């Protein structure tokens with residue numbers, strides 16, 4: 001499968017969201033990544049349902065909603081109603097993960113589970129067959145623009161191996177510090193969906209930055 005690119009609107013200009021959504025609509029991006037932060041699970045607050053619904057109103061691409069919140073079960077239906085096509089919850093806050101995943105699917109959404117940098121891939125061994133997507137955090141969740149954690153390559157190889165055995169159609173998404181320098185190596189390690197915030201929105205030409213991630217050129221390692 002050709003890899004997918006999901007620009008994260010966390011790095012967009014919130015005073016010009018419609019303009020930035022339209023830029024994504026007219027780009028080669030596949031999904032729009034929507035980062036929800038509650039100030040409890042992560043030390044930052046982003047935005048919630050009204051902003052997600054407003055994004056949906058203009059979006060021509062599926063919303064890939066990443067919930068960095070405690071007790072996500074309480075809000076799954078709200079995010080579905082706000083326009084989510086896929087909902088990803090964090091492993092670290094779901095004591096009844098199997099139930100949560102089934103509920104996301106009952107809502108008609110793609111079900112994803114995110115792993116923080118310290119959470120081993122093996123934690124998903126008994127649920128991988130029920131998942132549509134695994135999101136590997138390559139930074140600690142909470143902020144855009146952080147430095148990529150190198151151990152992510154090992155985790156991607158681990159999840160790729162698990163998915164080849166138990167769920168070959170799994171989306172393997174990597175989130176945090178993705179750019180034109182590391183995307184080839186990340187593809188090689190097994191990722192097939194790429195979230196990119198700062199590398200897209202701090203580029204002088206965000207549309208071209210997205211095109212560069214869709215069709216990456218070999219990048220000489222310095």
Ligand code: DX5
Nearest residue numbers: 141142144145176177197198
């Ligand atoms: C981090 C978020 C990411 C973030 C990525 O907590 O989950 O989606 O927007 O931003 P960059 O690409 O700037 O690391």
Ligand code: ZN
Nearest residue numbers: 035066175195
């Ligand atoms: Zn995210």
